[in-house]
Amino acid sequence: MALRLADYLEEQKKRGRKSDVRTFxxxxxxxxxxxxxxxxxxxxxxxxxxxxxxxxxxxxxxxxxxxxxxxxxxxxxxxxxxxxxxxxxxxxxxxxxxxxxxxxxxxxxxxxxxxxxxxxxxxxxxxxxxxxxxxxxxxxxxxxxxxxxxxxxxxxxxxxxxxxxxxxxxxxxxxxxxxxxxxxxxxxxxxxxxxxxxxxxxxxxxxxxxxxxxxxxxxxxxxxxxxxxxxxxxxxxxxxxxxxxxxxxxxxxxxxxxxxxxxxxxxxxxxxxxxxxxxxxxxxxxxxxxxxxxxxxxxxxxxxxxxxxxxxxxxxxxxxxxxxxxxxxxxxxxxxxxxDMPIEIIDAPGALKIVPEQIRGSITFRNVYFDYKRNDPYTQMAIFDSVKDKSGIGKDVAGEDVAGEYAQRENNPEYSTLKAISLEIKAGQLVALVGPSGAGKTSLTYLLLRLYDIDRGLLEIDGYDIRSISLESLNNLIGVVTQETYLLHASVKENLLYARPDATEEEMVAAAKAAAIHERITELDNGYDTIVGERGYRLSGGEKQRIAIARVLLKDPRILILDEATSSLDTYSERLIQQSLVPLMNNRTVLAIAHRLSTILSADLILVMKNGEIVERGTHKELLARNGVYTQLYNQQFVSVES
CATH class of the missing domain: 1.20.1560.10 (ABC transporter type 1, transmembrane domain)
Structure with missing residues (x-):
């Protein structure tokens, strides 16, 4: 619910009288x-x-x-x-x-x-x-x-x-x-x-x-x-x-x-x-x-x-x-x-403790709406504090509704970042999300991870509302390779084991081989004990990304999210990773975000997003035959280049 600035400042004034005693x-x-x-x-x-x-x-x-x-x-x-x-x-x-x-x-x-x-x-x-x-x-x-x-x-x-x-x-x-x-x-x-x-x-x-x-x-x-x-x-x-x-x-x-x-x-x-x-x-x-x-x-x-x-x-x-x-x-x-700031994402009372072996990996979105600015307490707090610093608590302030935009968003789903998202992903499928920047592809995966909660609708994994699953269990079920690769200022080994500290040496090496990075690691001065530098800046973009992929593979999640996971790779490394992912598709659901359509031509299902909505869905051949948004994206990347 949007707050009025005058009401907020009056509340702050009342709190100020009791704040010292409460603080003590x-x-x-x-x-x-x-x-x-x-x-x-x-x-x-x-x-x-x-x-x-x-x-x-x-x-x-x-x-x-x-x-x-x-x-x-x-x-x-x-x-x-x-x-x-x-x-x-x-x-x-x-x-x-x-x-x-x-x-x-x-x-x-x-x-x-x-x-x-x-x-x-x-x-x-x-x-x-x-x-x-x-x-x-x-x-x-x-x-x-x-x-x-x-x-x-x-x-x-x-x-x-x-x-x-x-x-x-x-x-x-x-x-x-x-x-x-x-x-x-x-x-x-x-x-x-x-x-x-x-x-x-x-x-x-x-x-x-x-x-x-x-x-x-x-x-x-x-x-x-x-x-x-x-x-x-x-x-x-x-x-x-x-x-x-x-x-x-x-x-x-x-x-x-x-x-x-x-x-x-x-x-x-x-x-x-x-x-x-x-x-x-x-x-x-x-x-x-x-x-x-x-x-x-x-x-x-x-x-x-x-x-x-x-x-x-x-x-x-x-x-x-x-x-x-x-x-x-x-x-x-x-x-x-x-x-005192409230924790937005918390476990529901009696949240389910689920191990990956219990989950097949099906995902269902049912008429989901989400907006980043709706009910955003931190943005409102920043506005209030800014005005408070300028006006001072206790001074007369005009009754302007500085949170009017939020009130409008609260009552109008059309302002949502994601609108009426409905889809079913079967266990073991490779599903690709494509569309222009800002279409809502990454936002959709954030909801699956419960980095944000949906505003309206229902999001399920194997029929379980994800809000009924404990955050720890949800984290164990899903692995992510993000668009921006982040590595710790530590050794390659420590970065890989961050996903699973109890993994054996053999498991770590196997994950690195699957991500086509093992040979490159062995060429480094100290092999797996080589320090990668802050945010991995001692490595190339492709090397960092392959290590990030190996880290997630070591975690061995039931659901795998690849957010532009191969965007920094050369063609040879990209082909190696795509080949290594094929046997890993068994008993694993993969959700891949890609701007480069060449990486998802064999996807079981391609979802085309635009302005927060799914505007097309189907296989590569089906979407090309429709001559719609996907065809335009395809032509921009391939036909225009060839001509």
Whole structure:
């Protein structure tokens, strides 16, 4: 259902009021598996906070009792205590640091694992709607950005709160007047922190967005394909200028954030410096003018300033943590934004677990409709976020229906990419899909793989609705050689075994021979252990494609999809592969997409597609006799060339 922009922004405004509390709850849930360690950290911090009060009180005892009473024993006891106490505190702090690091790093690990798993489960629509660099930035930069906060912040908060509470209690025990003076400037510090934190969160969010933009740009231009494109068209200077522009934006945001933090630290330090001065002024004035009735001793002042040395940094740390948390919330919001994205393609309740041996391989399309843009949440989200960034949440926005196109598509099947597709493919048949680019041939195979779900109609394998078959089973049933061959930056062997890690050496070699690539592999420097380079760029297009075919043959699927599988092969290699595929047709259904009609002349059934519809179907001879679209395609490739 299409959303109206005004409704979307109003919903975002309502969510914004509760988002911080919800985010904090979700962060707290991430620590739940490590609650035992968190409790130990808490106990260690409490103990350290209590032990930290001992030395200031011992100093008071030295000035008010040991020295005036000339007690050597008491002075010796106080001296030993001042030496021993930091040792105890140091050992406890070391253990606390280990536990804090242990918990923090595992929480970050869990976030990475969850985000990566969630991204793996997203539909192909998500990855075609988002930039690869943007996705990588969320996983690397955003999760990495909260690492220090997750690792240190919990400990720092508990430590600072414990020190503040215990120190204030000890300060009031010594002098209520000096305590009130010490705390008098605290409201000003809190107000400054709130303002800085709110502004810093917005700057941090914009910084991460710009970092994601820069990461996406680098990923796009520094990949093998990007570099090749740049050099072919001589666009190095233009690309460099754009990179410098995006990099400058990131630099400006970073400088702005750092300067804001610097001003904040300066103001907090000024306040912290003023507080002891006020204490010395008030306490010293009372002792000078009324030493007998002031109720304040020299030992009180020394102990009090020692306590201030504990309290004020702890308060400053709490204020800094508050600012850092606001900045981290922007990163957590971006992480949770991805984690909250719905997974479109999922197993139905009670999905069938089917092994390939149970399937013969018949395929049936019954009045199937499909459109890429219908119910596309990612495209809508991009539109909404773009308008939101320009207008701002909470501002009045015209009630224009920015999703009108999607609403129109929702109610009108004629906008579909695929329209009224009905066909039956028998088990073991070789069926070819032909037609001009953009006719919907690849889209039809995507539906069979459940990379997308159909909008209307029914798609079956051996009478089973494919939506009732588990995704794992469906993946095991179908093998694909895609139009764009993708190889990992690994050895030939690793690329082949990617399809079936438990395959034997003999099975791997047999698959390579069937794809007419074994001899070429043995000619490489390290044979099957040769590294193919990123995306296989150390190999020719034909070699890559034959390895991709061997990889699918090793998988031995019941249904085989060849999407322009021989488009990069020379005539000799193409003939070898066609010959090797003949015995493999037994007990296997093959769906082949081809622009080169010479590769599918012997197909059992040829489907001619145009504008998302099947306009003709039949064998090569039958279609030529009709003198229709297929005949035109045939004449374009053969007759025009011969003339």
């Amino acid at each position: 709850k979700r962060i707290a849930q991430a620590f739940r598996p490590y609650m035992g360690q968190v409790i130990l950290i808490f106990l260690a911090i409490i103990l350290n906070s209590i032990l930290g009060l001992v030395n200031p009180l011992i100093i008071r005892l030295i000035f008010d009792n040991a020295i005036p009473q000339r007690s050597t024993n008491l002075l010796f006891f106080c001296g030993i205590t001042l030496v021993v106490m930091p040792i105890f505190i140091g050992f406890i702090s070391t253990g606390q640091t280990y536990l804090s690091t242990y918990v923090g790093q595992r929480v970050i690990r869990d976030f990475r694992n969850r985000l990566y798993l969630h991204l793996q489960s997203m539909s192909l629509r998500f990855f075609t709607s988002m930039k690869t660099g943007e996705i990588q930035s969320r996983l690397a930069n955003d999760v990495g950005g909260v690492q220090s906060v997750v690792t240190d912040t919990l400990t720092r908060i508990i430590t600072s709160v414990s020190v503040v509470l215990s120190t204030i209690f000890a300060m009031f025990y010594i002098s209520w007047l000096l305590s009130l003076i010490t705390l008098s400037l605290l409201p000003l510090s809190i107000w400054i922190t709130y303002k800085v934190g709110y502004t810093g969160r917005n700057i941090q969010k914009n910084t991460q967005k710009q970092l994601a933009t820069l990461t996406a740009f680098m990923q796009e231009t520094l990949s093998v394909s990007g570099i090749l494109l740049m050099k072919i068209f001589g666009r190095q200077q233009l690309t460099q200028e754009r990179f410098e522009d995006e990099n400058q934006k990131l630099t400006d945001l970073t400088v702005r954030l750092q300067m804001m933090m610097s001003w904040f630290s300066m103001l907090v330090n000024i306040i912290i410096a003023l507080t002891p001065a006020l204490v010395y002024l008030v306490a010293g004035n009372q002792i000078i003018h009324d030493p007998r009735h002031s109720g304040i001793s020299v030992g009180d002042i020394v102990a009090f300033t020692a306590l201030q040395a504990l309290l004020l940094p702890a308060i400053g740390q709490l204020l800094n943590v508050h600012v850092q948390i606001y900045g981290a919330l922007a990163l957590f919001d971006r992480i949770f934004e991805y984690l």
